[in-house]
Amino acid sequence: NAGVMQNPRHLVRRRGQEARLRCSPMKGHSHVYWYRQLPEEGLKFMVYLQKENIIDESGMPKERFSAEFPKEGPSILRIQQVVRGDSAAYFCASSPSGGGSPLHFGNGTRLTVT
């Protein structure tokens, strides 16, 4: 049973470009969470999605960031017009149910904006 798969592992974008980060949850998991981690810091919650629904986006910046989890296919975190401050590791996690059940994490996508 494959774990949470994130791709790409490393992504380099120039300022102003778009970044698309993909996350395939564990089989049977319908709850997906995205977190951002800066070096030497903890994880900052961004968004919580179920299939085709955004449950909680209270951690998402109001502009340039969006997330989706379609009925078919992976969850996508999209960052438009990237800036240097977007450079970070972005982690996706999944669980079979919500309500604070333990999360299974992918190994992250490290975004570098030049």
Added chain:
Amino acid sequence: SQQGEEDPQALSIQEGENATMNCSYKTSINNLQWYRQNSGRGLVHLILIRSNEREKHSGRLRVTLDTSKKSSSLLITASRAADTASYFCATVGSGNTGKLIFGQGTTLQVKP
């Protein structure tokens, strides 16, 4: 706002010693969880303790929870070099959507 805050930020011990990390949080919770992160990797769930539990064990791990002080501790006994990692507590606030809020973490180095 961030819930969990770990203490100390960094801890260095010799193999075989015990390591204790503390976590404080601000609001009422449904449960508290501890995770480990090895360098460059995702987090791995270690243990979950519910708000009505006071202590829980899993192998060499012992977690306590004091809801009156809004704090938890993680004890790793007989540490090994392989325990070198960052450790994070995460809380699920009561009444929220079920998202986990993570603290800043404790970086543990176990010297062989």
